[in-house]
Amino acid sequence: MIRTAVIVAAGLGSRMCERTVDRPKGFLEIDNKPIIEHSISKLLEMGIDKIVIGTGYLSEVYEQLTLKYPQIKCVYNQKYQSTGSMYTLYGLRDHICEDFVLLESDLIYEKNALRILIEHQKADVVLASELTYSGDEVFIETDENYDLVNMSKRQEDLNSIYAELIGITKLSYSAFQKMCTYAEMAFEVKPNIDYEYALVGISKDVDLYVHKLNDLAWCEVDDENHWNRAVDAVYPIIKAREMGPVKRNILLNPGPATTTDTVKYAQIVPDICPREKEFGQVMEFISTELTKCIADPNEYTTVLFGGSGTAAVESILGSVIDQDAVVIINNGAYGKRMCQMAEVYGLNYLEYKSPIADAIDLEALEAFIQNSFGKVSHLAIVHNETTTGLLNDIEAVGELCKKYHIMMIVDAMSSFAAIPIDMKQMNISYLAASSNKNLQGMAGVSFVIAHKDHLEGTRQIKPRNLYLHLYAQYHHFVITKQMRFTPPVQTLYALKQAIIETKREGITNRYERYSKSWETLIEGIAQLGLTHLVPKNHHSKIITSIIEPSGSNYDFDEMHNFFYSRGFTIYPGKLDKLNTFRVANIGDVTYKDMEEFIHLLEQYLKRINR
Numbered sequence: 001m002i003r004t005a006v007i008v009a010a011g012l013g014s015r016m017c018e019r020t021v022d023r024p025k026g027f028l029e030i031d032n033k034p035i036i037e038h039s040i041s042k043l044l045e046m047g048i049d050k051i052v053i054g055t056g057y058l059s060e061v062y063e064q065l066t067l068k069y070p071q072i073k074c075v076y077n078q079k080y081q082s083t084g085s086m087y088t089l090y091g092l093r094d095h096i097c098e099d100f101v102l103l104e105s106d107l108i109y110e111k112n113a114l115r116i117l118i119e120h121q122k123a124d125v126v127l128a129s130e131l132t133y134s135g136d137e138v139f140i141e142t143d144e145n146y147d148l149v150n151m152s153k154r155q156e157d158l159n160s161i162y163a164e165l166i167g168i169t170k171l172s173y174s175a176f177q178k179m180c181t182y183a184e185m186a187f188e189v190k191p192n193i194d195y196e197y198a199l200v201g202i203s204k205d206v207d208l209y210v211h212k213l214n215d216l217a218w219c220e221v222d223d224e225n226h227w228n229r230a231v232d233a234v235y236p237i238i239k240a241r242e243m244g245p246v247k248r249n250i251l252l253n254p255g256p257a258t259t260t261d262t263v264k265y266a267q268i269v270p271d272i273c274p275r276e277k278e279f280g281q282v283m284e285f286i287s288t289e290l291t292k293c294i295a296d297p298n299e300y301t302t303v304l305f306g307g308s309g310t311a312a313v314e315s316i317l318g319s320v321i322d323q324d325a326v327v328i329i330n331n332g333a334y335g336k337r338m339c340q341m342a343e344v345y346g347l348n349y350l351e352y353k354s355p356i357a358d359a360i361d362l363e364a365l366e367a368f369i370q371n372s373f374g375k376v377s378h379l380a381i382v383h384n385e386t387t388t389g390l391l392n393d394i395e396a397v398g399e400l401c402k403k404y405h406i407m408m409i410v411d412a413m414s415s416f417a418a419i420p421i422d423m424k425q426m427n428i429s430y431l432a433a434s435s436n437k438n439l440q441g442m443a444g445v446s447f448v449i450a451h452k453d454h455l456e457g458t459r460q461i462k463p464r465n466l467y468l469h470l471y472a473q474y475h476h477f478v479i480t481k482q483m484r485f486t487p488p489v490q491t492l493y494a495l496k497q498a499i500i501e502t503k504r505e506g507i508t509n510r511y512e513r514y515s516k517s518w519e520t521l522i523e524g525i526a527q528l529g530l531t532h533l534v535p536k537n538h539h540s541k542i543i544t545s546i547i548e549p550s551g552s553n554y555d556f557d558e559m560h561n562f563f564y565s566r567g568f569t570i571y572p573g574k575l576d577k578l579n580t581f582r583v584a585n586i587g588d589v590t591y592k593d594m595e596e597f598i599h600l601l602e603q604y605l606k607r608i609n610r
């Protein structure tokens with residue numbers, strides 16, 4: 001059983017620039033805790049009861065740790081500026097008397113890495129991972145037994161590359177003694193050698209087994225890129241894995257969608273008053289990044305509200321239209337909902353009805369605009385009509401709006417972050433979306449992306465609402481970086497993580513993933529003899545209205561329950577007379593899940609047709 005850990009922590013961390021001016025790298029904080037303390041907690045949990053830290057740069061900061069953790073002993077390397085990690089390690093030899101785990105101070109990693117190392121049968125084990133391509137990696141060459149042969153940051157130094165060094169190594173006491181003997185000779189020529197150099201030095205003498213872990217979440221923090229990767233990508237995975245997986249339900253309803261565990265766990269943060277500057281920065285990040293998905297933040301802005309998606313649509317309709325008319329295109333339940341809002345707010349609105357399962361007739365729409373009584377200032381349209389999955393051609397309608405100097409309002413709730421949108425090119429003035437559909441975040445944040453100049457032009461309009469007043473919410477945010485009323489704090493933390501994950505996947509790739517699930521669905525239902533409402537060429541590939549199976553044994557609720565008990569949630573049709581049920585293919589779901597769904601659907605249909 002390994003009881004001792006040794007941490008080399010003398011380095012300057014100079015590539016982190018101003019972040020390490022007042023603290024050593026190990027004291028950079030993630031989740032309000034220095035990374036060295038994340039490491040210490042894991043070591044203690046794994047039964048380590050003696051931790052020797054080799055210090056140098058700002059050693060007094062490490063000394064403070066000994067007050068909190070009696071298990072820690074710090075040993076100072078006076079020559080830390082001119083020596084390397086091996087000299088620091090060598091300086092600890094009087095404090096080490098048994099096998100130990102050797103770590104670097106600037107690592108974040110899953111606890112599992114320690115478990116594997118400590119429980120490993122072999123005495124000397126170098127932990128490694130598949131290549132991360134994170135920059136500055138140390139490559140490892142092994143022999144046919146996976147024992148260490150060579151290591152280098154330069155690929156060309158090696159005959160072959162087997163893995164990447166993590167920086168967590170188990171060493172027997174005898175191997176350590178050999179390293180020290182080897183180093184004593186080496187120091188005469190090169191006082192600044194790394195411990196890796198000494199490992200390679202003794203590798204002819206000692207079997208240093210390289211244990212390669214696939215899919216370990218870990219990261220070394222050497223520069224700003226590493227740091228961003230650590231905070232945004234790696235740490236959330238470590239946190240989610242260590243908290244344990246949450247039961248995965250596959251939501252095939254059109255949002256809230258299935259989320260990743262990293263998004264779920266991003267909500268677990270220390271309590272914070274949302275009026276704090278720190279929280280303002282979270283909202284500013286969210287606002288800017290949402291804008292960037294579809295527009296230039298210099299020209300457009302994102303206004304956040306606590307509320308479901310409808311709040312954003314209502315905010316626009318209630319706030320930006322003055323006396324002139326708004327044309328509202330109604331070809332489904334969400335277009336109809338906009339008409340209801342216009343009614344409630346007493347707007348001068350003109351309802352343009354269009355078939356629910358076919359493209360908008362642009363000529364007829366143009367004639368409608370031309371023949372309308374009075375000036376039309378705005379036109380409102382749903383992008384992906386979630387009722388049916390009909391994708392409205394907002395680009396073409398945008399052209400029309402441009403021609404007639406009409407500002408276009410788009411409800412992009414179920415298309416945003418999947419179907420590519422370009423606000424400027426499509427001539428969109430205001431767009432509404434929410435956190436819980438293709439963004440794959442939690443429900444509770446809705447937002448408006450607006451052309452700043454157009455928004456500025458609304459400040460004179462007499463307000464019809466308070467909470468949802470768009471200009472007031474915008475203006476307040478510009479001045480204070482705060483929402484006017486209490487924001488959904490934890491939902492916003494989840495949204496931040498969801499945005500990071502959306503950017504990492506890329507909107508185009510996300511839509512490709514969704515489309516593949518959709519193709520699987522469409523082919524699957526066709527094979528089972530079912531059809532869907534909207535023709536393929538006008539389909540959003542996001543949500544599908546499927547015509548209900550015929551026969552008196554069919555019952556939607558029963559079918560829903562059949563699926564629900566098997567981990568899948570489906571959705572009823574929106575317009576009663578259509579006789580459809582709906583299946584969405586958004587969220588953290590792949591075509592594999594859709595194959596499973598089709599398989600279950602087949603079982604269900606067999607059951608009712610018996």
Ligand SMILES: *Cc1c(COP(=O)(O)O)cnc(C)c1O
Pocket residue numbers: 254255308309310311313334382384385386411412413414434
């Ligand atoms: C989901 C959705 C909304 C908003 O619905 P909420 O229940 O308020 O979140 C609005 N429009 C469309 C097109 C939608 O798909």
